[in-house]
Amino acid sequence: MNSKLRIGWDPxxxxxxxxxxxxxxxxxxxxxxxxxxCIANTNRCDKQSHINYFAQGMYSAAAGESLDxxxxxxxxxxxxxxxxxxxxxxxxxxTYGWYNYTERKDCxxxxxxxxxxxxxxxxxxxxxx
Numbered sequence: 001m002n003s004k005l006r007i008g009w010d011p012x013x014x015x016x017x018x019x020x021x022x023x024x025x026x027x028x029x030x031x032x033x034x035x036x037x038c039i040a041n042t043n044r045c046d047k048q049s050h051i052n053y054f055a056q057g058m059y060s061a062a063a064g065e066s067l068d069x070x071x072x073x074x075x076x077x078x079x080x081x082x083x084x085x086x087x088x089x090x091x092x093x094x095t096y097g098w099y100n101y102t103e104r105k106d107c108x109x110x111x112x113x114x115x116x117x118x119x120x121x122x123x124x125x126x127x128x129x
Contacts, residue, residue: 056073057093058100
């Protein structure tokens, strides 16, 4: 993830998934279960295929893309690969992944003053000024 070669349009991006990835096609018969999973620190319960978009948000942040670009990738992927619009839960998890990566990176880089919306403050940075 921390490779300096990360760019937005990278063939490796299509294979960057989490253990929540089901391997199911979006259309037709589902071979594997797509369970609803609850993530404690988010107070959300979503299908595991939606939670998998967390990885795409992280990927965009690592590639230096803006949150808007990350969301556009999610929308394009759904439109062109699956022929449907992105589910609001997929967009939420993309956003969560983007902020999670960005906040952790800022903390590691010693940036204590960031202006993230309070609902997206995820990572508690314990560095002292």
